[in-house]
Structures are given as C-alpha cells and as structure tokens.
Amino acid sequence: MARSWLMKSEPNDYAYGDLERDGRTAWDGVRNYQARNFLRDEARPGDRVLFYHSNVQPPGVVGVAEVASEPYPDPAQFDPDSKYFDPKATEAEPRWFVVDLVPVRELPRTVTLAEIKADPALSEMLLVRRGNRLSVMPIADAEADRIVQRAERPADGS
C-alpha cells in the first residue's frame, strides 16, 4: 500500500521546479543512516512525496512528487568526482540508496513550516519535533492530505 513521505531539499541545490524540468530524478546525496533506512527499506513505487524547501524563506511544502522506482544504490557514492563520494562504499556493499522521483504537481501555494507548527492536527509530525534534521521522513497519510488541502486555501484560512 502506498504511503506518504516528506523529503527536504534546499532549493538552491535542487528545487521542485528542477524536478518538473527534469521529469525524473534520482534522490541522491542522502547521507544519514536513518533517512537511508527509510529509503532502502520502506520507500516503494507509488508512494506519495511532499517536497519541502529548506534553508529558504519561508521554509515549507511546495509540491507533490511520487516515488517512481524501487530503491537502488546511490551511484554518487562510487563517483570520486562527486561531492557525495564515499570511499568506504563498494559496489558489492553499497552504503547509500536512492529512489527515483517524478513530479506530480506544484502546490497552489507554499504550506509554510510556521503554518504546520500552528496546526494542532499536524503537531505529531516528525518535521516539527525539536531538533529533527531528517531529510527523508515518513508522514501519516492524513497529515499529507491535510497539508495538500491547506494549499488549496489562503494562508490565513483554516
């Protein structure tokens, strides 16, 4: 059964618009073991992804994407010229995994982090837990639904 995820990207690095331009991309460069485990062990084709822009004003969810492949080893870990190169990774024993993403749609407006924090229905999200820095995190389908629905309404509406 398809599930929902939230994935963070700095738009200076890779923005939702870049995904629309590319049509498909490997979600590479995840170098955190907890996030890696989510990708490798739980992400499956058809899963819904809320695309979050971090390190930008305002931070928030800007679009919806979909997992479009099974997990596979991150090619960047084997590439000495990549900033994601990992000398300890081997083809036989890869450490890092990716899934491909395809764009679904840009949201009508950004659902900001501040707005998510202010919504009691979203207070259980990992995203708003203190100190959380995961770049890939699971979210409840109902939470994903609510964020997408919020984007259909003005920011001051509830």
Added chain:
DNA sequence: GCCAACGTTGGC
C-alpha cells in the same frame, strides 16, 4: 550570521 541540536569521528 548565529547557534541549538544532532550525528560522526577518532583518540584512548
């Protein structure tokens, strides 16, 4: 630019 909160590294 600051800095809190984490994760990782490496000496011992």
Added chain:
DNA sequence: GCCAACGTTGGC
C-alpha cells in the same frame, strides 16, 4: 566503549 571535538542541518 566512552566521550570530546568537530561538522552539519536548518530555523530564525
């Protein structure tokens, strides 16, 4: 295996 030092994330 402990833990101090260091690096990174990411909101503000």
